[in-house]
Amino acid sequence: MPLNAREFDLIIRKFGFETRNSRDLLAWLEIDGKRVVRTRRSKKGSGDLPMFHSIRQQLWLSDDELSMSIACTLGREDYIALLRAKGVV
């Protein structure tokens, strides 16, 4: 499913990502003192992000899990548990 900038910001804020402004908006997640996930989005435009497929992969989310993240049915603890289950953490 497509992802726009507002939804991207909603997800990374909810999951506790740290951000840094560069050419793009960079975001990374630290768990147990380690950087485990990183992603970024364009700061240009307000429509659907052109690389949402790549962003979804960087977040280690399936299409359904991404939808649940946007719909707020997947919280931070659920996301971390999901990352542990996938061996990312």
Added chain:
Amino acid sequence: MVSEPSLRDFATSVVSDEDNARGAASNPEMLLLEVTQRFISERADVQPTTPTMPAEFKLGRLRDGRLRVVEPIDVRRTTEAGQIVLEAPEINEFGYGDTHSEALANLQAAIAELYFTLDADKERLGSDLQAVYVTLVRKLRRADAPQRP
């Protein structure tokens, strides 16, 4: 073994009755030239094909003076939401833009930034980012690093 047709054979194979009537078959080379010119003029309205960018290619430089590519990076090209997206699946990184050049520059910058970001935190990376860092270290070399013998 089948012999290749000669130029004479090819030219005479495309000769029309009209051409025969004016004795064109006796000079097949000139006939071939005439037929070719005729072919081109009849298709003057055909638009020339524009070269298409490859769907996959290897990236050999980053346009960042601090880093050199010593092992090419695999890149895949797709289109999403009307933009060109270039993906480097080995390191899970991407670039995007309205044109191929813009997407390529975006990807090159993203890879360089990723390298330095991960390098700064190389002692505290999760397993996935650690694997990405190892791949980047294998494929890239700092410009100020000592040359290997």
